[in-house]
Amino acid sequence: MTQKAASQATTPAPATSRFTLRTFGLLLLPIILLAGVIALFLSTGGGLELESPVPIEELTIEKYRLERDYIELQVRNTGPEELTIAQVIVNDAIMPFTVIPDPTIPRLGQAFVQIRYAWTEGEAYAVRLFTSNAVPFDVDIPVAFVTPQPDEKTLWGFTLIGLYVGVIPIFLGIFWLPALRDLGRRWMLFLMAVTAGLLLFLGFDTIAEAFEQAAEVPGVFQGIGLIGIGVVATFLILDMISKRQVETGRDEASKRLSLAFMIALGIGIHNLGEGLAIGAAYSIGEIALGQFLVVGFIIQNITEGLGIIAPILRDRPSIRNLALMGLVGGAPAILGAWIGGFFPSPTMAVLFLAIGAGAIFQVVYEISKMIQRDQAKEPMYGTAFSGVLTGMLLLWVTGLLIK
Structure with missing residues (x-):
């Protein structure tokens, strides 16, 4: 017997992976035992015969809707036990009310509190709900006016806002492409670094906005955890997609085009948050704030169009691809205006902002790899540093208009 044959004879065959019913049972056993321990604790109180002296109740007033002589509150029980709404007070006056489907709301259940009240447009109102345990929950209506409904006129109005905020400035930034195409290698690297700086600033700003919104998310939905899930999951998914594209062996021009689309996607999700x-702001009557935000975002977002085209300055992208980039980067602002205007939700806002931040940071990672490849051919460290700093300062200055 040869040495090769002997080694083959002594090498054990690789073990095959088998998932049998016995394996499933062994995996399930600790979970069953855990459920039993929890049930035992809940039924016996763990041997501690104590009762809470104060009822633990938590009611989140998610939004309010006003019609003529009518106020409706959308509420959710975010406490550990069911609760019952027993009384409603509007501006220190006890008012009759109806709760649909029922005054007793189970844990995580949703209900609508309907109040007949002759409110006056432009006035402020304070609404207080009392539970059967006399626990109060308040909501302030800073400016009373009929809540916008999803009709054709209002839908078109929010669409125009999205166009002004997202689509138009993004396309105006893309219009710089012909002028920038003739720049030299150093200037192109500088613009790539500017793009990285822009996106870094947007990413940090988005994270900050997400944390602000997380403070309004009911504790049971764990706003901070949602931020972590959204950022990490989005980053890893986009990174996986990017690596798959590299494995396909596409040429450098195609990779740069893909990067431009990824930048547009990250900016688009960010614009959804805007x-x-x-x-x-418009849905609760803060018209001046809404107009202020629109003007500020218009000025800021033209720089985002520049960031989208930075990777493809040395290429000749088609008009179709440029149009798609503009829509991917700008059109989500329209969807965001619809959702924010008609269905405002801090939880949804936190999730979208977190997804946007994850996408932005992943794109910055891809841009940094492209800059490193260019640096390997011709070191220009000062150019890269100044570009990143310029991009961040540019958005900081424009941010002064909207903060």
């Missing part, structure tokens, strides 16, 4: 903020 649309949410503007739509929410």
Whole structure:
């Protein structure tokens, strides 16, 4: 027997992976035992015969809707136990009310509190709900006016806001492409670094907005955890897509085009968050704030169009691809304005902002790899540094208009 044959004879065959019913049972056993322990604790109180002296109740007033002589509150029980709404007070006056489907709301259940009240347009109102345990929950209506409904006129109005905020400035930034195409290698690297700086600033700003919104998310939905899930999951998914594209062996021009689309996607999700903020401001009557945000975002977002085209300055992208980039980067602002105007939700806002931040940071990672490849051919470290700093300062200055 040869040495090769002997080694083959002594090498054990690789073990095959088998998932049998026995394996499933062994995996399930600890979970069953855990459920039993929890049930035992809940039934016996763990041996501690104590009762809470104060009822633990938590009611989140998610939004309000006003019609003529009518106020409706959308509420959710975010406490550990069911609760019952027993009384409603509007501006220190006890008012009759109806709760649909029932005054007793189970945990995580949703209900609508309908109040007949002859409110006056432009006035402020304070609404207080009392549970059967006399626990109060308040909501302030800063400016009373009929809540916008999803009709054709209002829908078109929010669409125009999204166009002004997202689509138009993004396309104006893309219009710089012919002028920038003739720049030299150093200037192209500088613009790539500017793009990285722009996106870094947007990413940090988006994270900050997400944390602000997380403070309004009911504790049971764990706003901070949602931020982590959204950022990490989006980053990893886009990174996986990017690596798959590299494995396909596409040429450098195709990779740069893909990067431009990824930048547009990251900016688009960020603009979705901007649309949410503007739509929410209009929906509660803060018209001046909404207009202020629109003007500020218009000025800021023209720089985002520049960031989208930076990777493809040395290429000849088709008009179709440029149009798609503009729509991917700008059109989500329209969707955001619709959602923020008609269905405002802090939880949804936090999730969208987190997804946007994850997408932005992943794109910055891809841009940094492209800059490193260019640096390997011709070191220009000062150019890269100054570009990143310029991009961040540019958005900081424009941010002075909207903060």
